[in-house]
Amino acid sequence: MTASTDTGVAVVTGGGSGIGRACADALAAAGHRVAVLDLSPGTSGPHHPVVADVTSTASLAAAVAEVERALGPVSVVVHAAGISGPWQGLLDLPESTWNQIMDVNAGGTFRVCKALLPGMVERGYGRVVLVASVAGKEGSALLPAYSASKAAVIALAKALGKDLATSGVLVNAVTPAGIDAGMTHENSPEIQDTMRAAIPMGRLGTAQEVAALVAWLASPACSFSTGAVFDLSGGRSTH
Template identity: 40%
Template sequence: MQTGFSGQVAIITGAASGLGLVIAHKLLNEGAYVGLFDLNIASLQAEFIGNPDKEEFVSVDVSNQEMVEKGVAQVVARFGKVDILINCAGITGATNLKSHEVDPANLRKVFDVNFTGSFYTSKAVLPHMIANHYGRILHIASIAGKEGNAGMLAYSASKAAVIGMTKVQGKEYAESGITINALAPAVIETPLVHAMPDTQVKYMTDKIPMKRCGTLEEAANMATFIVSAENSFTTGFTFDLSGGRATY
């Protein structure tokens, strides 16, 4: 039976947990071959069982350019191409801090994973997509990248950089059959959020008119639409998933 992503090859970073995990399962269920990128190979092997012909496990630190390039090459060697990239790998870093309290080393680490990692992966897959005259790239950003969350300088600034990169890349490859977009969720129920201080989560949730977190399923449904062939005339855009918080 033909399904929405039948025969397509996707790479998903941060695939062992949270949004990356849910999106990966959804794409597999819809017929895609998936390169599963994560530092935690054991978690990948525990979470993905039963589709060995469609799964390629890759141990990758996305902030390491050499590892990213080797990982992409591994997926291309196995499946022959890359149609889709979804950058879900991300960290919040230290939160609930005012700017003068931020440790520069922590800020650099957050940027290395959230922004530079997304740059490295997109840089590695784009030549393959250009050669095939088709591609879908989705960078997971955040509402914090648009509005700035107090107490989250590193995270907010890194996600703003991701949004800026999305706008640039969308324009650069608009005539190549490649769309490059971002998704800016508000608070989504993920392990990343559960690890944050309650006061920080309350600050963010109180700003949402729906007064709740988004679900992983809601985020995955929107993400898979964004990287579908049907979404062919939107690029360089940041989709909101904010329960009414973002109104622009």
């Protein structure tokens, strides 16, 4: 996909698959030169693949240096890298699993923002979209660490949005319910049915529906929203 106007460099973490990949495609269609930062960034498609681990500050620093060398300064960040962990209640959850999920989802968001936002603030422009989850608003009984980590992502978007409100860098979060892509496909048909049943529209969302909202939040057209949380839940979320 190519667009006629170059709209700058976008980094998509977790862009190797699922929702992140759909976001990378949508941003490329909107004219961005896109770098995909992922443990497995893939080699196909038009995006610049960079191996990166969001649990490592050093890995992210090297990845950002590679993006700037290859594509130039970054003006858009979509942070979609994340893991759900196993479906089990807190009483059965090992501390090591809790730590891993918090490290990837909450710690990863902290590290990605620390690696990329200072340059954007210095240049006076940026659009940052953090992919959280409806689980971070509602709490999912069998995803306690995931729910807590995504609540952290939502709170970080709110805090950063306020902190950077006059900098030209806008920070927003999206909170999808069950999406027919990525980690959902690792779940059993029974779990997918449960996810679907919780959604008033009676269906899962698509990665492209998430990407369409993310692309708008990543554009200059998004100009009076920051520290905000955007619903993508087919009517499930009421707040």
